[in-house]
Amino acid sequence: MSYILIVISAIFVNNIVLSQFLGICPFLGVSKKISTGVGMTGAVTFVMVIATIVTYLVQKLVLDPFGLAYLQTISFILVIAALVQLVEIILKKVSPPLYQALGVFLPLITTNCTILGVAIMTIQKDLNLVEAVVFSASTAVGFGLALITFAGIREQLELVDVPKGMRGTPIALIVAGLLALAFMGFAGLV
Amino acid sequence: MAKTESTLKNMVLTLLVITVIAGASLGFVYKLTKEPIALAKLNKQQTAIKEVVPGFNNNPGEEVLELTSKEGFNIKVFPARKDGELIGVAIETMTNTGFGGDVKIMVGLKPDGTIINYQVLEHKETPGLGTKMDVWFKTDKGHQSVLGKHPEKNNLTVSKDGGEVDAITAATISSRAFLKAVRVAYDTYTENSGKIASAQNSQPTAEGGVQ
Amino acid sequence: MNVVLITIITLGALGAVAAIILYFVAQKFKVFEDPRIDQVEEVLPAANCGGCGFPGCRAFAEAMVKADDISTMNCPVGGAEVMAKAAAVLGKEVEAAAPKLAVVKCNGTCENRPRLTTYDGASTCAIAASLYGGETGCSYGCYGLGDCVEACTFDAIYMDEETGLPVVDEEKCVACGACVSACPKNIIELRKQGPKGRRVFVSCVNKDKGAVARKVCSAACIGCKKCEKECPFGAITVVNNLAYIDDSKCKLCRKCVVVCPTNAIHEVNFPPRKPKPAIESTEKKSAE
């Protein structure tokens, strides 16, 4: 697969959030403001790329040689969990404002399906290491695109009077649905 | 309640203990389910082959041939024999021209190439449209069915392209992809028919067994 | 090799490596954060109403942890109970603050205060107030456009259609003070709830001279000082032609209520009394 196709596919066509249903929790959770959305995107991109590289190596260097494919889930998640905790500890020290902004969601990156999902998909798709990096980075960009667009709409909805019963989560989900509906237009682009 | 402190020793020890226990239980369950999983996989393949080429009594999985079509697709050919006699082949074939990308089907051909039956293995077509291919081309209605047709003797393209097969309503693209996959299977089969016949005596490939 | 064994070794190794790396990084990048902040935050009601004067519950928790003395701080939503819990977490003392309640100090109903002009601008009190003195001659009184209602996150204040004045729902009001700061005319005050909800207060904020005030509103305080003289406890002072009852001194004897010539002093939640049934009706209204 050429890199361009990987990029377009991961960002638009098979957008991780809007068509793959991964990472919905942070998508709904940290999208109230554009600025936190941007921060989250950064954090996810960072973690995702590193996690993909590390899990890729674990798979190729440890699991495959020993025929331990069934340990994929557990070893990947262990690696990711440790990694996220590292990022958290470092971030707390290096950039307290970003740490504050991401709040509870930083530990939840661990439980952000995108990271594990992408790590597993990379193996399933049988990509090589460079492709894996491109794939994970563009998936993260796709996540960011969806998240920031969504945050923009939600910020705008803050300014209008949404009916009481729909305020908050319901309307956010409707917006996500309509965004997904729109993104279906990209079908077949690759 | 006295929490264990976060010293290096404690941390390493705890994680070690937990992972060791986890490893032990996983290894154990793995051993337990290894057989059933393999069986389930084999079953799936056998059932699929049985559906498209009924009546064999060998283990086609053991005799599988891995081929590459002209278009560069990986094609698997499972020879089906009854008492050593080749009664047909089940071909795992594909195209990449579906509405949602790859379409993978298993098609059963008589030795002369006539279509016995097919089964759709994998696709990403739209539910309600392209997905209808799993029964559409078996249904005896209008000019839908391809069963009993021969890719060479019949013009197996959609009527829109001048062929004799009715496309799935509003899913011409999927229909074309389906028919194309059949064609790929047939072409690959005829090109390699010699190999297939001779494969009878060859060693079962590694792929043939359970993974 | 035995599958089980390999599994154990691989996972064990992964686990141990992860633990070691985590340990060293954690050592290197240590940040101290007072764990009590989390604990305090946990006891707060998480209404994030800002009534405490801090942006959200967590900020309040942080402030409480930092402060030496938290007796001046109060969570209006959780009240004394929550403050006591928070204090317990921090090992500090708080005095139970007397429960308070929002009180609307204007009785300029449509009857009491005839309308001289009609307002036709953006319908908020703040904007009306920045434009002009109001639809009636009283430039101190309530505009009735409901900024206070809007401000209350607890649905505790609503507009009485008939009088055009806001009414506080005593059950729901948590004395967060949002309405107090929302009102551009400073009409709402947080006052002691009083035993059994009994309160006596001056329901007027007009500082005009008596004659002027009376001309524009029949229920205005005219600053005649009768109540000031009457009060046995010195709880009432008249400043700028306006009487004010200090709720820490008021003993709820209700003598002032009787002497007020304009019925500007209101008593609420008292059992009905015989001699002056006339006032009863207005009391009821504001008590509801």
Add this chain to the structure above:
Amino acid sequence: MNTLTVSPSPHVHGGDSVKKNMYGVVIALLPALAASLYYFGIGALVVTLTSVVSCVLFEWLIQKYLLRVPTTVSDGSAILTGLLLAFNMPTYLPIWIIIIGSLVAIGIGKMSFGGLGNNPFNPALVGRVFLLISFPVQMTLWPKPFESRFSYFNLTPDILDATTGATPLAAMKEGIANGETVSQIMDKLPSFNEMFFGLMGGSAGEVAAGMLLIGLVYLLLKKIITWHIPVSVIGSIFIFTGILHVVDPLVYASPVFHILTGGVMLGAIFMATDYVSSPMSNKGMILYGVGIGVITVLIRVFGSYPEGVSFAILIMNGFVPLIDRYIKPKRFGESVKPLKA
């Protein structure tokens, strides 16, 4: 003397109103509606009436019984949504599907957000795309002009076969996929002249480019919309397909073909310009228009849908808040030339 009214300035109003704008757009749509009735006959009438009536009815019902707010159906926006939804549907569409489309457009697309002015996405397009994805079979059944005038209630497979055909875009897409060249395909299609007047298969209101352009002139004259969005949409589609066409005229159709077919005119003039779901600043509008143009071409040429305007507009609707946030109107005194003393 009666009481004086006091209000902040200004004390006069220009007299513009929501109604004037909405009914203005309705008027601008009339030529295209007339063309549609002329070409597609009963079907066009049924689809339009059903859509408009059910949109208005749903808006009224939702406001009255669900939201319990004052009803505002008379402002004309629901009529417009109904009309534009109808314009985006093929004229053989069964009534029940139209009603579902109206419910989605008004219920999900508009009222869930609080009604007029609050919806981030274009309601009519929400309805249309929802239907397209839910009922792709019915939504891609294109009656031929004139031949389908008297069939709607009497549709039998025979009549269907005889009176439907592919839209030029679908034909182009299929042809290219089958390996034909553009000029081979074009020979089978109506001429540009015919296309301009709407002699081709397509949604009820989208076919007659000429009529839609009359509407555009009316809208511009009445100052209901500005030129920015229509020009940037049509212009960017023209330029982008033009470049492709120059690069390889065998597989990429000419820009004229692209702007005359499908929903480009309808979309650029009436749907991308929907106030509510488009940006506020002129620069923003141009960016939005170019975005729509580029995405439309991408979908048409490289994607799996033959027609991309609806999706492109919806996608760009999603970006409008960001555009508004970061692209501000030009401010007074912003670009000051340094004063030479």
Add this chain to the structure above:
Amino acid sequence: MNQWKNFSKGFFKENAVFTLLLGMCPTLGVTSSAINGLGMGLATTFVLVMSNLVVALIKDFIPDKVRIPSFIVVIATFVTIVEMIMQAYLPSLFDALGLFIPLIVVNCVVLGRAEAFASKNSPVSSIIDGLGMGLGFAMALTILGSVRELLGSGKLFGNVIYPDQYGMLVFVLAPGAFIALGYLIAFINRVKEKA
């Protein structure tokens, strides 16, 4: 705590999907039919109960810094077990749920309960909590699955309710998942408000 309350809170008051908005990915990803929703819900319940139990048992021995990794290993173990068992005995459901089975590991509900409940409570309460939460989750997924299946293809647990040509395909696809859940939550909020 009253164990009944502890159990029942997962269904309504603290329902993971409808009120806490946790575990959204499987919620949206696998609920294209009721049976998938139910299967996923039960698989999650199993993991939830078991991991809650184990976490409650070992909570006192875990140093803080490795708390999350430890919990995750526990959870991942059970997930892998479920994965293997399903693969062996329910291959078709396994195929249908696909990637979402390993992703139970990262289902926020599971870790969330381990963190918020099991690590502070007794094993028995933790099991009950896990069961309540899990079944509540399963219930939510089944409801959403039913709604989507019914609207999308006219079926309920595979039984034809009305001909599928009247079904709105969009509900089987991504956008429909979001929209259906959105209105479901709005509806539940409304019911709750009245209650």
Add this chain to the structure above:
Amino acid sequence: MLKTFSLGGVHPAENKLSAGQKIEVLPVPEQVSVPIAQHIGAPSEPLVKKGDTVKVGQLIAKSAGFVSANIHSPVSGIVQKIDDVLDASGYKRKAIIIKTEGDEWDESIDRSPALNKTIVASPEEIVKKVGAAGIVGLGGATFPAHVKLSVPPGKKCDVLILNGVECEPYLTSDHQLMMEKGEEIMVGTQILMKGLGVDRAIIGIENNKKDAIEHLTNLAKDYSGIEIQPLKVQYPQGGEKQLIDACIGRQIPSGKLPIEVGAVVQNVGTTFAVYEAVQKNKPLFERVVTVTGKSVSKPSNFLTRVGTPISTLIEAAGGLPEGTGKVIGGGPMMGKALSSIEVPVTKGSSGVLVVPEAESKRSEVQNCIRCSKCVSACPMGLSPYLLMTLSNKAMWDRAEEGKIMDCIECGSCSFTCPSSRPLLDYIRFGKGKVGQIIRGRNK
């Protein structure tokens, strides 16, 4: 193409009903009420007390700071009281109330109508005299004129712009003044030019006053450095920033004063007052006020003493018509609705507009439909729809970011909005809040 400003603008119906009506001198009222705050800046300090006898033109309240202005008695008589009286907004403000007795002018005032062309005063004397005469901007902003004439050190003024635009619908006082006192305005211009030390002055006049343009162009031939600039009829052409942009193509940066681009703007009425002050020693205590309205039987332009009750003016214009819904002090775009017609004329009153009931109610407010018409109308390039919402939701930081302080309160946005949204109401309020925040921060 006529010159005009570069962004936004609207065109309300002009309705210049009183155009061409000669300026009538209104009789001296029986009693005047002179507020001590008639200008931007600190209220003046009263110099008289109850019972004092004053003459016309006598200083009765003195400037209380740099940005403040003197106030002179508009009548002769006895000070009744100094008290809080209801002002136009229904709030109480301090005012000096004088009972008229005769009409005895201060001796120093030269009452002869003869034109005095020779300017003897030095630039410093000019600024001093203007200050002493209590002249404030008569264009409506009532900014003390001498402050504008004192160019701050380090800045340079190279052009004086006279505002004869009168872009407000209905109002005609400046128009009439230009027609009747053209010569005086020319001399006044020369005085201002001398005071500022510039040799170029431009008088901007909207093209709907062709007679005034012609008249002044003829007169300007005799004076060096004065140009007449016809301008497109477009509101708010008279806004200072817009006028400078239109006349000399310079845009004042956000938050800056005209002097930043080397310009000073004065209204033509102010210029006339400057002429009177410098050449005739006459302080500012009377001005031309237009009384107009569709239902008014005799729309007129009156020369009126400050402090005269508005009701007197309306009476002189034929009385308050039946069914009056609103009385506006000023024009319909920027004027203030009065809550009582007993309030007095002040230095800033350019007109009184009587609006019939049918036209005095606003239409019902609807949701913003994001039509962006307010954005296109705003002459300052702001986003009024957004500023209104931000103001409503108290998001002050974003409002400040959106340059809410740049709003000149012209009302073009509210005028255009098809949803009849009270945009300016909220923006004005927001400006107040944001202004407070900024001042608090700068402290």
